[in-house]
Amino acid sequence: MMLKLNNISIKLGDFQLKNIDLELERGDYYVLLGKSGVGKTVLLEIIAGLIKLDSGKIILNNIDITHEKIQKRKVGIVFQDYSVFPHLSVKQNIAYPLKGKKLTHQQIESLIHEYAELTNITHLLNRGTQKLSGGELQRVALARMLVTKPECLLLDEPLASLDVQLKGDLRNLLRKINQKGTTILHVTHDYEEAIALSNKVAVMHDGEIIQKGFTKEVFQKPANEFVANFTGIKNFFFAEFSPINIARINGKIEIHVSNHDQIKNGKIIIRGEEIIISENHIDSSATNNFKGKIIQIIPYFSNFELIVDIGIEISVVISEDSLFKFKFKENSEAWVSFKSSAIKIIP
Amino acid sequence: MNPKNHTPLIFTLLGGLILLFIVSPLLGMFLATTPAQLFETSKDPEVVKSIWLTLWVSFAATMIFAIGAIPLSYFLARTKFRFKGIINGIVDLPIVIPHSAAGIAILGFVSRDSVLGKIGSSLGLNFVGHPAGIAIAMAFVSIPFLINAARDGFENVPVRLEKAALNLGASPIRVFFTISLPLAWKNVLSGLIMMFARGLSEFGAVIIIAYHPMITPILIFERFGAFGLKYARPVSVVFIVVCLVFFVLLRSLAKERKSHDA
Numbered sequence: 001m002m003l004k005l006n007n008i009s010i011k012l013g014d015f016q017l018k019n020i021d022l023e024l025e026r027g028d029y030y031v032l033l034g035k036s037g038v039g040k041t042v043l044l045e046i047i048a049g050l051i052k053l054d055s056g057k058i059i060l061n062n063i064d065i066t067h068e069k070i071q072k073r074k075v076g077i078v079f080q081d082y083s084v085f086p087h088l089s090v091k092q093n094i095a096y097p098l099k100g101k102k103l104t105h106q107q108i109e110s111l112i113h114e115y116a117e118l119t120n121i122t123h124l125l126n127r128g129t130q131k132l133s134g135g136e137l138q139r140v141a142l143a144r145m146l147v148t149k150p151e152c153l154l155l156d157e158p159l160a161s162l163d164v165q166l167k168g169d170l171r172n173l174l175r176k177i178n179q180k181g182t183t184i185l186h187v188t189h190d191y192e193e194a195i196a197l198s199n200k201v202a203v204m205h206d207g208e209i210i211q212k213g214f215t216k217e218v219f220q221k222p223a224n225e226f227v228a229n230f231t232g233i234k235n236f237f238f239a240e241f242s243p244i245n246i247a248r249i250n251g252k253i254e255i256h257v258s259n260h261d262q263i264k265n266g267k268i269i270i271r272g273e274e275i276i277i278s279e280n281h282i283d284s285s286a287t288n289n290f291k292g293k294i295i296q297i298i299p300y301f302s303n304f305e306l307i308v309d310i311g312i313e314i315s316v317v318i319s320e321d322s323l324f325k326f327k328f329k330e331n332s333e334a335w336v337s338f339k340s341s342a343i344k345i346i347p
Numbered sequence: 348m349n350p351k352n353h354t355p356l357i358f359t360l361l362g363g364l365i366l367l368f369i370v371s372p373l374l375g376m377f378l379a380t381t382p383a384q385l386f387e388t389s390k391d392p393e394v395v396k397s398i399w400l401t402l403w404v405s406f407a408a409t410m411i412f413a414i415g416a417i418p419l420s421y422f423l424a425r426t427k428f429r430f431k432g433i434i435n436g437i438v439d440l441p442i443v444i445p446h447s448a449a450g451i452a453i454l455g456f457v458s459r460d461s462v463l464g465k466i467g468s469s470l471g472l473n474f475v476g477h478p479a480g481i482a483i484a485m486a487f488v489s490i491p492f493l494i495n496a497a498r499d500g501f502e503n504v505p506v507r508l509e510k511a512a513l514n515l516g517a518s519p520i521r522v523f524f525t526i527s528l529p530l531a532w533k534n535v536l537s538g539l540i541m542m543f544a545r546g547l548s549e550f551g552a553v554i555i556i557a558y559h560p561m562i563t564p565i566l567i568f569e570r571f572g573a574f575g576l577k578y579a580r581p582v583s584v585v586f587i588v589v590c591l592v593f594f595v596l597l598r599s600l601a602k603e604r605k606s607h608d609a
Contacts, residue, residue, distance in 0.1 A: 073514075
């Protein structure tokens with residue numbers, strides 16, 4: 001185990017973190033997912049030693065670093081506001097952690113260039129930091145941290161204030177950094193980042209971790225309603241099951257389900273990726289077929305979300321290719337179909 | 348006409364009167380002094396010697412006391428503790444007490460009977476009537492300007508930058524010298540200039556500690572007492588000009604640095 005958080009608790013005014021347990025293996029890309037204000041940043045700052053915890057232990061490579069000095073922890077934090085030193089140039093910022101490390105001038109220069117190249121900021125090295133964009137500052141902060149070769153990299157909402165294009169670029173960079181062997185703990189409120197980057201994810205709510213595990217498992221088998229809602233599953237409805245294999249939603253629409261637990265009331269979720277949309281009715285094994293109207297088309301990074309009104313609003317995810325092939329447009333009619341086995345029932 | 352429209356005019360007039368109040372006595376003094384008198388005075392060895400003494404002692408006092416005042420400012424900016432308000436009040440104390448009273452207090456503190464006086468004596472140094480005593484008196488009355496300005500400067504440095512530097516492996520002392528101090532430098536420098544300028548103009552506290560060697564404010568007082576206004580005026584003009592030159596020079600240096608940083 002590389003980084004182990006053992007029963008961490010802290011009370012800060014009205015806010016508290018309760019019994020946080022988390023384990024990161026070497027090479028993990030672990031995403032801590034939660035709304036703002038749930039304590040994600042506080043947890044990162046506790047690991048980095050910037051905030052003193054009330055109880056619990058932090059173990060890094062089998063060494064207890066709970067009370068270790070900030071500068072000796074070997075965990076590097078990149079803040080959401082980047083915290084690039086405004087009075088130093090880009091190069092001086094990256095060189096900052098290298099000074100006083102008994103390195104020769106040449107070694108320092110070569111390290112600066114290595115990490116400037118990795119983060120694609122070589123052209124900015126001699127610039128001041130005052131006029132850099134958010135994306136550039138983020139890269140400077142990353143290069144400055146990576147040059148220290150931290151055992152574990154802590155990222156606080158690294159993509160939050162970037163535009164779509166930069167987000168994509170930076171995601172690739174973070175993937176590259178992780179693939180090079182850096183263990184990453186990344187805090188975000190955006191489930192797409194978790195899906196895009198992580199191999200493991202922990203969902204935080206109200207100062208507690210309410211579910212953690214491999215990303216796929218957490219997203220496909222949310223432990224409760226909150227996780228299901230939060231992890232971005234849009235098709236989440238209250239349903240009455242009557243007869244038992246029919247889910248009645250808002251008294252309007254009936255969906256065939258496989259209600260093995262024979263429950264009478266509950267929630268159902270349908271993953272947008274598992275819904276088929278077509279221009280005309282198609283005969284298939286899908287037991288649920290509805291005619292509806294496309295009311296909105298929302299572009300995402302690699303695919304599109306179509307909101308279709310079938311009596312209830314349902315979210316369908318399709319690829320860019322499909323969108324252009326079938327020429328789906330807003331306000332046009334379409335058929336949606338999905339199998340009853342694609343529906344998850346949460347009591 | 349809307350009565351509100353008179354407001355700027357009234358404010359300008361009142362403000363103008365105050366500016367006139369500041370400028371006219373100085374201007375009157377300058378106009379009452381002939382170039383010949385100025386020339387004579389600026390060659391007077393006693394005047395020259397006293398101006399140099401005033402300049403270097405105030406400068407030395409500023410530099411020496413800054414060694415402790417800057418860390419104190421940092422401490423006050425960064426630490427929260429129960430009696431912080433009282434400490435901040437103590438820092439401002441020299442501004443509010445009469446400077447002659449401050450001089451009396453310092454005299455007790457540095458006289459031969461005091462602990463400091465005894466330590467000085469053992470090293471062959473008598474603070475009373477010595478530039479070292481003058482420096483202590485100047486520092487006493489001018490140090491709040493440095494501490495307050497530097498504290499404001501440090502308060503404006505985001506703590507997060509210091510934490511980021513620590514997280515990058517820098518020791519707290521390196522963080523202070525490479526992050527906190529450079530980022531607060533504009534305020535610290537401004538405080539140093541103010542402390543230096545305030546030290547130059549000190550009279551009340553210094554006259555009690557050291558009539559001799561004579562700093563310029565005391566020389567002006569002595570010339571006035573012994574020979575009258577006519578003889579005190581040229582010394583005052585020369586000293587004001589010197590002070591202004593230094594003040595403007597240092598201010599512009601600070602400004603240049605600011606625009607360079609931007």
